[in-house]
Amino acid sequence: MANARIALDAFGGDSCPGPQIEGALQAVRTGGVDVVLVGDEQKLKTALDALARDWTSLPIRIHHAPDVITMQDSPSKAVRGKPSASMPQCFELVKTGDADAVVSAGNSGAMLACGLFKYRRIKGVDRPALVTSTPTRNGKLTAFLDVGANVDCKPVNLVQFAVLGAVYAGFKHGRTRPNVGLLSNGSEDGKGTELTRVAHQLLREHPSEAFEYAGYAEGSDLMAGAVDVMVTDGFTGNIALKVMEATGRTIGGWLKDAIIGSTRSKMGALLMKPALMELRSALDPDVYGAAPLLGVRGLAFICHGSASANAIAHSLEFAGRSVSEKLAPQLEAAVAQHKPLFDAAKAAENAS
Amino acid sequence: MANARIALDAFGGDSCPGPQIEGALQAVRTGGVDVVLVGDEQKLKTALDALARDWTSLPIRIHHAPDVITMQDSPSKAVRGKPSASMPQCFELVKTGDADAVVSAGNSGAMLACGLFKYRRIKGVDRPALVTSTPTRNGKLTAFLDVGANVDCKPVNLVQFAVLGAVYAGFKHGRTRPNVGLLSNGSEDGKGTELTRVAHQLLREHPSEAFEYAGYAEGSDLMAGAVDVMVTDGFTGNIALKVMEATGRTIGGWLKDAIIGSTRSKMGALLMKPALMELRSALDPDVYGAAPLLGVRGLAFICHGSASANAIAHSLEFAGRSVSEKLAPQLEAAVAQHKPLFDAAKAAENAS
Numbered sequence: 137m138a139n140a141r142i143a144l145d146a147f148g149g150d151s152c153p154g155p156q157i158e159g160a161l162q163a164v165r166t167g168g169v170d171v172v173l174v175g176d177e178q179k180l181k182t183a184l185d186a187l188a189r190d191w192t193s194l195p196i197r198i199h200h201a202p203d204v205i206t207m208q209d210s211p212s213k214a215v216r217g218k219p220s221a222s223m224p225q226c227f228e229l230v231k232t233g234d235a236d237a238v239v240s241a242g243n244s245g246a247m248l249a250c251g252l253f254k255y256r257r258i259k260g261v262d263r264p265a266l267v268t269s270t271p272t273r274n275g276k277l278t279a280f281l282d283v284g285a286n287v288d289c290k291p292v293n294l295v296q297f298a299v300l301g302a303v304y305a306g307f308k309h310g311r312t313r314p315n316v317g318l319l320s321n322g323s324e325d326g327k328g329t330e331l332t333r334v335a336h337q338l339l340r341e342h343p344s345e346a347f348e349y350a351g352y353a354e355g356s357d358l359m360a361g362a363v364d365v366m367v368t369d370g371f372t373g374n375i376a377l378k379v380m381e382a383t384g385r386t387i388g389g390w391l392k393d394a395i396i397g398s399t400r401s402k403m404g405a406l407l408m409k410p411a412l413m414e415l416r417s418a419l420d421p422d423v424y425g426a427a428p429l430l431g432v433r434g435l436a437f438i439c440h441g442s443a444s445a446n447a448i449a450h451s452l453e454f455a456g457r458s459v460s461e462k463l464a465p466q467l468e469a470a471v472a473q474h475k476p477l478f479d480a481a482k483a484a485e486n487a488s
Numbered sequence: 489m490a491n492a493r494i495a496l497d498a499f500g501g502d503s504c505p506g507p508q509i510e511g512a513l514q515a516v517r518t519g520g521v522d523v524v525l526v527g528d529e530q531k532l533k534t535a536l537d538a539l540a541r542d543w544t545s546l547p548i549r550i551h552h553a554p555d556v557i558t559m560q561d562s563p564s565k566a567v568r569g570k571p572s573a574s575m576p577q578c579f580e581l582v583k584t585g586d587a588d589a590v591v592s593a594g595n596s597g598a599m600l601a602c603g604l605f606k607y608r609r610i611k612g613v614d615r616p617a618l619v620t621s622t623p624t625r626n627g628k629l630t631a632f633l634d635v636g637a638n639v640d641c642k643p644v645n646l647v648q649f650a651v652l653g654a655v656y657a658g659f660k661h662g663r664t665r666p667n668v669g670l671l672s673n674g675s676e677d678g679k680g681t682e683l684t685r686v687a688h689q690l691l692r693e694h695p696s697e698a699f700e701y702a703g704y705a706e707g708s709d710l711m712a713g714a715v716d717v718m719v720t721d722g723f724t725g726n727i728a729l730k731v732m733e734a735t736g737r738t739i740g741g742w743l744k745d746a747i748i749g750s751t752r753s754k755m756g757a758l759l760m761k762p763a764l765m766e767l768r769s770a771l772d773p774d775v776y777g778a779a780p781l782l783g784v785r786g787l788a789f790i791c792h793g794s795a796s797a798n799a800i801a802h803s804l805e806f807a808g809r810s811v812s813e814k815l816a817p818q819l820e821a822a823v824a825q826h827k828p829l830f831d832a833a834k835a836a837e838n839a840s
Contacts (some may be wrong), residue, residue, distance in 0.1 A: 146716050146837035186814055210678070216504075245674075271738075272738070273737075273738045273742075284673055286494070287673055287679075287680065287681045288681050288682055294699070305654055319727060320640055320723075320727075321722065321723050321727060322597075322726075322796040325600035326562070326814045327639075328639065328723070329608075329639045329723050330640055354727075354730055355726065355727040355728065355729065355731040355733075355734060356730045356733065356734035356737075357728025357734075358730070358731055358734065359731070359734045359735055359737075359738040360734065360738075368727075370673065371680070371681050371684075371724070372724050372727055373672050373705075373724070374673035374674075374707065374709065375671060375672075375673060375707040375720075375724055375727075375728055376727055376728060376731045377707065378706055378707025378708045379707040379708070379710055379711070379728045379731045379732050379735075380732075380735050381707075381708065381712045382707060382709075382710065382712065383711055383731075383732050383735035383736060383739075384739060385625075385708075385711075386623075386624070386711040386712075387735075387736060387739050387767070389625055390625075390767050391767060394760070394763035394764065394766055394767050395760070395763060397763055398762070398763065399761050400759050400760075400762070401759065401762070401763040403756075403759050404755075404756040404757065404758070404759025404760030404761075404763070405756065405758030405760060407752050407753065407755050407759065408746070408752075408753050408756030408757060408760065409756075410750070410753070411746035411747060411749055411750065411756070412746065412753075414746055415739070415742050415743060415746050442790060486672050
């Protein structure tokens with residue numbers, strides 16, 4: 137079977153194109169994926185020549201895109217205003233059959249817009265969701281969505297996120313019939329907002345063969361590993377994710393302060409170094425990889441703006457595996473299979 | 489000036505009445521507050537006799553309440569179903585003029601209901617909010633609200649929370665003209681939900697002398713100390729707070745695992761012990777004290793269910809300070825002063 141071909145936005149990310157080019161080289165050398173570096177051809181050639189004289193013999197090629205989507209650009213710039221920018225050009229490559237998936241560490245709002253408008257939605261999905269994998273106390277990962285694609289959600293959106301998230305947890309984390317929690321301010325039925333209460337009832341009343349609905353879950357359950365999939369709207373999900381990351385950074389900073397506070401602590405930290413490094417990697421967002429946009433008719437993976445070459449390489453490999461193991465058709469099949477649930481959600485919406 | 493008299497719900501909390509009785513003794517011995525222990529008289533007498541033979545000479549007394557609000561009780565139980573339970577009896581003491589404020593580590597939903605229905609709202613406040621103090625990287629505390637009183641909010645509620653939170657940050661954290669952020673999924677004006685966008689515009693267009701509106705703030709700003717007051721709805725706030733606490737616990741657990749993983753790490757941890765204990769106290773929810781319910785016509789403080797005797801004592805002292813330094817009248821004055829802002833918020837709501 138031929139390698140999956142991944143279009144990598146070489147000019148998206150905080151310090152692009154360095155980590156992008158190094159990550160691409162790392163991924164193609166590991167094998168399993170072909171990479172199309174998308175961006176200014178001359179700049180990319182110069183950088184590749186400097187880094188790897190043999191690059192022309194590797195499964196890596198350049199697709200010229202003269203323009204760049206900046207972090208300040210509105211999402212619409214990516215879909216209309218700058219058609220020759222590296223990000224939209226990645227999606228064009230998939231549309232023309234020259235690539236199988238897109239990876240970018242650039243403007244995430246622009247990536248969402250490209251995913252939505254260039255790929256279009258899967259038939260039966262009203263809104264796509266951005267999913268990430270969050271670490272838990274017991275070491276297994278939780279699929280957490282939506283972490284920012286849709287801030288104003290309706291019950292049908294949350295119900296669809298449950299289905300998409302369950303497929304993803306099965307695919308990425310190897311869960312069979314994962315359990316799905318709905319993020320709420322308490323576990324009792326009376327808790328939640330108008331939005332979550334309707335979604336909660338729908339998920340309870342329409343059991344699925346694909347996942348087990350575990351009911352309401354709390355903010356503390358996210359890191360406890362109590363659920364395989366945690367569903368919420370994109371506003372709450374974005375905030376919860378950022379609070380989690382910031383808490384980790386803050387504690388890391390305090391720990392550093394505590395260490396440098398005394399000679400005794402410094403000596404202690406030296407002895408603890410291997411253990412502390414392990415702890416640090418448990419919190420490293422790079423480890424959890426790129427966040428795919430689920431619910432669109434194509435594969436798009438959004439990396440952290442600060443993604444390292446290593447993180448880019450892992451994302452390319454994961455994108456490759458998503459292509460070869462057919463994540464996209466799995467998602468489409470699950471959506472079709474859950475049509476009765478989605479229809480019920482829409483009926484509930486119209487009735488209210 | 490006479491001491492403030494605090495009604496303490498002796499039968500609210502995970503391991504009550506132990507920490508409640510010990511905390512009350514600690515607070516009255518420190519001085520500054522009189523405590524009314526509310527609960528089963530015989531049980532309280534027996535426990536007090538065992539702990540402190542001299543208790544009858546201390547400014548502590550018992551108010552008999554034969555019933556208890558459990559964690560399973562619905563909020564309405566506290567206001568109607570169990571009038572003789574310790575929690576509602578605390579509020580009755582304030583109503584009859586026999587106490588000045590209420591402290592409880594019991595069922596927080598029931599506390600909110602008591603606050604709302606026994607005290608009633610401050611004139612001009614549509615919904616009260618629960619506020620907590622969260623730790624930040626630079627050591628100063630952020631007043632974070634609403635962390636769970638109202639899940640379905642309107643723009644006018646968020647605007648009122650900004651005013652209440654600003655008064656609280658001034659009172660508790662000593663901020664003059666604190667800066668107030670509105671929690672959102674991004675800092676740009678186009679971000680946020682329908683709810684936050686209206687509130688954002690209202691706060692921008694109606695500058696206040698009491699606080700500076702700093703605009704949208706992100707989940708990561710909560711622990712960065714970027715704002716003195718962080719405003720959000722009770723659903724998002726509850727989840728953000730629980731995610732923050734759970735992240736701290738999870739990292740603490742990982743650190744423990746890392747320490748006991750090798751002899752070398754154990755030796756290192758021994759050397760680092762003073763530094764690690766300091767870190768632990770930075771994360772201890774007990775340190776941040778009780779969360780008051782703001783916006784009702786009286787003082788009510790909700791402690792963590794797991795609050796230690798020390799935490800209960802601090803909460804009683806803080807409740808005493810809130811009485812003597814007149815937090816309640818300060819809140820009422822600020823609400824009256826911001827009537828034009830609240831009226832504008834209601835007009836915006838009716839127009840949409």
